[in-house]
Amino acid sequence: MTTIALILIAVALFELIIFIHEGGHFIAAKKSGVQVNEFALGMGPKIFSFKRGETTYSLRLFPIGGFCAMEGEDEDSENPRSFNNAKIWKRMIIIIAGAFMNIVLGLVLMLITLLPQENFASTTVSQFSVSSFSAVTGLQPGDKIVEINDYAVNTSTDFSFALFTLPVSEVDGSELSIYKEDCSFDLYVRATELADENTTEEQNTALIKAIQSAQAELAAAESKESAYAIFSAYYNDLADIVGKPHAETIPEIEERETRQRYRTDMTVMRGDEKVELKDVDLLTLKKSADDDTPQLQIDFYIEPIEKTFGTVIEQTFSSTVSVVRMVWGSLIGLLKGQFSLNDMSGPVGIASAITEVAGESLRTSGFGSAVSSIVYIMMVITINLGVVNMLPFPALDGGRFLMLLIEWIFRKPVPRKVESVINAVGLVLLLGLSAVIAVKDIWKLIAGG
Secondary structure, eight states, X not given: OHHHHHHHHHHHHHHHHHHHHHHHHHHHHHHTTOOEEEEEEEEEEEEEEEEETTEEEEEEEEEXXXXXXXXXXXXXXXXXXXXXXXXXXXXXXXHHHHHHHHHXXXXXXXXXXXXXXXXXXXXXXXXXXXXXXXXXXXXXXXXXXXXXXXXXXXXXXXXXXXXXXXXXXXXXXXXXXXXXXXXXXXXXXXXXXXXXXXXXXXXXXXXXXXXXXXXXXXXXXXXXXXXXXXXXXXXXXXXXXXXXXXXXXXXXXXXXXXXXXXEEXXXXXXXXXXXXXXXXXXXXXXXXXXXXXXXXXXXXXXEEEEOOHHHHHHHHHHHHHHHHHXXXXXXXXXXXXXXXXXXXXXHHHHHHHHHHHHHHHHHHHXXXXXXXXXXXXXXXXXXXXXXXXXXXXXXXXXXXXXXXHXXXXXXXXXXXXXXXXHHHHHHXXXXXXXXXXXXXXXXXXXXXX
């Protein structure tokens, strides 16, 4: 029953997104004096409908869309209140109103997801994990990350998007930086082997501090010899902390021809100075014991932002802007080949993702966390809808806006037949892409992808 409730919540929120989008067109049309023939939620056959004034309001069978049908929108009309007879600036407002309302809804949903949080994530490094790679390849505590791989970082959303879209690289395994990473990681492994059920909390804390001290010294090492000397000293110091005997021999650091690393350039603010960091490595591990697929792990902690009325408002707006940038970044990534068709999802894939994320949140954190996860995904979807729908592509609102822009510039509308053909071609292409994505999503479900 809980799963069914989560699915119903997801469907309700998805319909809310459509309602808000079409409602934006509807309100703008009504305020502009344009006649609206039908306002529909859903697609396909009508479940029920009623007419109030000149407008029919209907609920349709399939909860995958909706529409606001205006007089003279797709055909010429002599009606003085038709869309095609409205002033051009009014038509422009009507067209962009849907996307505008999606962004407004995104702001509201973002606020809802932020309000329960005790504090917010910044982009400033506070300290490193004991298994960190980045601690020995450039970053320092107190660094405020402002750019990752040429992507501007203003919020934690920018930070996450920039990191988790990094490609994995094959790097030279004989590099000094790799050697220092291995020294640091092997000390972490050594600490996990020394700690047992008899290790006290104070000893565990001392182990962590010792490894972090070793990381700081390794970061400054200028040769493999000096790095190994640091490694050797701390190798036995860790044993002293928990009262264990020293190792009879200090192990050598294994070197291999190549290593897989999530490696990136970063720009940070270190105090008042902007510092360019080259080839910062992030912790890269195997997905599992049976799967060698590289997995990125953020290997440092970031400073929290205190929750106040001001920071709630600031984070709501800045994080929403970051999601807009994330959508644009994803679209550009598609054009550059960074992402493929396999990375795209339609309603089937989105529903599957929502169910998976909500189910995991339900298992780990409870019903409230599952609802919050759904709200967050819906926030991303509504902003995505607002941004994508304004792309200057035929059949989208952005394509229609482009036609109006041409009419405004040349003082003459694009011929209706030409516009109809362009929109028809665009619609066929969009429907074809949607069909391909739907088949791919269904196949993934069948294949367990």
